[in-house]
Amino acid sequence: MQAQPLGVFDSGVGGLTVVRAIRRALPAESLEYLGDTARLPYGSKSPETVARYSLACARFLLGRGVKLLVVACNTASAHALGPLRAAFSVPVIGAVEPGAKSALAATRSGRVGVLGTLGTIRSGAYEAALAALDAGVRVSVHACPLLVPLAEEGWTDDEITRAIARRYLGELAAKDPAIDTIVLGCTHYPILAPVLERVAAEVFGRELRLVDSATAMAAEVAAVLAATGGATQAGGTGRLACHVTDASRIDELAPRFLGEPLAAHDLVELAL
Amino acid sequence: MQAQPLGVFDSGVGGLTVVRAIRRALPAESLEYLGDTARLPYGSKSPETVARYSLACARFLLGRGVKLLVVACNTASAHALGPLRAAFSVPVIGAVEPGAKSALAATRSGRVGVLGTLGTIRSGAYEAALAALDAGVRVSVHACPLLVPLAEEGWTDDEITRAIARRYLGELAAKDPAIDTIVLGCTHYPILAPVLERVAAEVFGRELRLVDSATAMAAEVAAVLAATGGATQAGGTGRLACHVTDASRIDELAPRFLGEPLAAHDLVELAL
Numbered sequence: 001m002q003a004q005p006l007g008v009f010d011s012g013v014g015g016l017t018v019v020r021a022i023r024r025a026l027p028a029e030s031l032e033y034l035g036d037t038a039r040l041p042y043g044s045k046s047p048e049t050v051a052r053y054s055l056a057c058a059r060f061l062l063g064r065g066v067k068l069l070v071v072a073c074n075t076a077s078a079h080a081l082g083p084l085r086a087a088f089s090v091p092v093i094g095a096v097e098p099g100a101k102s103a104l105a106a107t108r109s110g111r112v113g114v115l116g117t118l119g120t121i122r123s124g125a126y127e128a129a130l131a132a133l134d135a136g137v138r139v140s141v142h143a144c145p146l147l148v149p150l151a152e153e154g155w156t157d158d159e160i161t162r163a164i165a166r167r168y169l170g171e172l173a174a175k176d177p178a179i180d181t182i183v184l185g186c187t188h189y190p191i192l193a194p195v196l197e198r199v200a201a202e203v204f205g206r207e208l209r210l211v212d213s214a215t216a217m218a219a220e221v222a223a224v225l226a227a228t229g230g231a232t233q234a235g236g237t238g239r240l241a242c243h244v245t246d247a248s249r250i251d252e253l254a255p256r257f258l259g260e261p262l263a264a265h266d267l268v269e270l271a272l
Numbered sequence: 273m274q275a276q277p278l279g280v281f282d283s284g285v286g287g288l289t290v291v292r293a294i295r296r297a298l299p300a301e302s303l304e305y306l307g308d309t310a311r312l313p314y315g316s317k318s319p320e321t322v323a324r325y326s327l328a329c330a331r332f333l334l335g336r337g338v339k340l341l342v343v344a345c346n347t348a349s350a351h352a353l354g355p356l357r358a359a360f361s362v363p364v365i366g367a368v369e370p371g372a373k374s375a376l377a378a379t380r381s382g383r384v385g386v387l388g389t390l391g392t393i394r395s396g397a398y399e400a401a402l403a404a405l406d407a408g409v410r411v412s413v414h415a416c417p418l419l420v421p422l423a424e425e426g427w428t429d430d431e432i433t434r435a436i437a438r439r440y441l442g443e444l445a446a447k448d449p450a451i452d453t454i455v456l457g458c459t460h461y462p463i464l465a466p467v468l469e470r471v472a473a474e475v476f477g478r479e480l481r482l483v484d485s486a487t488a489m490a491a492e493v494a495a496v497l498a499a500t501g502g503a504t505q506a507g508g509t510g511r512l513a514c515h516v517t518d519a520s521r522i523d524e525l526a527p528r529f530l531g532e533p534l535a536a537h538d539l540v541e542l543a544l
Contacts, residue, residue, distance in 0.1 A: 037317070038311070038317060038321045039310070039311050044424075044520060044521065045309075045310060045518050045520050046518050046519055046520040049310045049517075049518045049520070118521075119520075145421060145424070145425050146418070146421055146422070146425060148421075149417060149418055149420075149421040150418070152316075152417070153417050153418060159435070160432065160435050160436055160439065163431070163432050163435060164432055167432065245321075246317045246318050246321045247318055248316060248317050248318040248321070248390075248391075249316065249390075
């Protein structure tokens with residue numbers, strides 16, 4: 001098992017932000033990444049559709065012999081973690097609980113905000129995860145449907161992006177002006193973090209802490225591998241294999257999230 | 273054949289703008305509509321994926337006994353019209369040629385602009401269709417990836433939408449400031465027509481004509497039915513059956529495009 005790769009999937013290329021964090025924490029581990037780019041986004045679709053797609057992604061990665069499954073997509077984590085854990089025997093790590101833990105580690109006021117897709121926000125997954133970890137924390141959530149297309153358009157430092165961030169963060173501040181920590185509850189959002197951070201300071205009138213799931217997910221992967229004796233014994237740098245269901249714009253978008261050029265990718269077809 | 277319904281498909285609910293035009297022109301015809309909402313959008317995906325999805329949509333509608341197929345989605349029309357016509361014996365009407373005809377009927381200067389999805393613009397389909405109809409027309413095209421999410425967010429009369437329209441139309445005007453007619457080359461864009469019209473007047477310094485494919489497509493459906501003797505002989509109002517592959521947000525979004533409440537929809541699963 002130690003020599004087997006880790007499996008990571010996402011609706012698209014945003015999950016490469018999680019791959020980046022895992023490779024930083026566990027450079028020797030090999031990774032199999034699957035981006036379901038032919039059916040993205042998951043964030044606007046129903047829980048049933050997202051669960052069905054997630055199971056298909058997981059079956060593909062299990063077929064590649066992965067020893068552990070990382071659900072990089074927050075929407076898939078919100079809708080499909082239960083079905084995935086029931087269906088497969090490998091450890092399954094989602095995005096929501098690590099994001100909630102990061103928020104609790106960061107907050108001083110116990111007032112946390114969460115930004116996410118429509119699907120993630122409507123699921124109530126972050127409220128549930130935070131309440132389970134600390135019943136005293138107060139959580140305010142807000143759906144931000146335009147942030148993913150803005151990140152993909154590459155308008156990361158742009159007056160239009162600032163205007164949209166001002167709208168969304170203003171609506172969040174209206175729900176709770178005492179928030180001191182915001183969870184970026186979608187794998188696309190970390191590349192908008194600088195603009196969100198500046199606009200949040202302006203809207204709330206003070207510095208806020210922005211956290212995402214990626215670093216906490218990598219820490220959880222490391223902890224599970226240590227606890228199960230599953231970490232690779234090989235030295236050097238592990239291999240990264242990237243599979244996508246649609247190749248359109250991968251060469252353009254993937255490096256933005258991975259933080260380095262993507263050596264190669266291959267095109268795969270998933271079962272319904 | 274006369275009693276059979278017409279079939280219309282789109283990647284989502286935007287194609288209901290075409291249904292609306294067909295029902296206005298041909299109220300007695302029954303319609304089977306399919307929105308592939310579980311796999312939308314098509315506009316950012318590869319020609320191969322879009323063609324594969326389009327064939328699956330068409331097979332579903334043919335299975336419902338449609339006498340004619342309308343490809344409401346511009347991206348699907350750009351990538352899949354040839355394969356669809358080769359695969360099926362019913363008449364197939366796309367969005368691009370009717371849109372091109374509408375533009376030629378409207379332009380005085382012979383300088384036409386086209387706004388569309390990445391897929392439609394990269395396909396070159398509008399340039400080809402316009403050149404085939406009139407070799408003298410000059411065509412400038414521009415991809416507008418944020419317009420679909422803005423239309424779905426419902427920000428149709430909004431300062432942010434105006435700022436984004438100003439950006440895209442400014443980039444189009446830089447390509448050809450003499451444009452007098454703009455084709456809205458995506459089924460989502462007609463609900464942004466008022467803001468696009470106002471901003472175009474501001475950017476170009478004069479009124480422009482905005483045309484879309486819907487009315488011209490309805491006229492082409494009427495012409496084909498007349499030529500083939502396929503029009504229904506029934507009076508009254510035809511039936512509209514709406515099928516979707518994901519039910520999320522249909523009740524909220526469909527009326528915006530159809531212009532009236534949607535009586536009902538059912539959820540279907542398509543083959544790969």
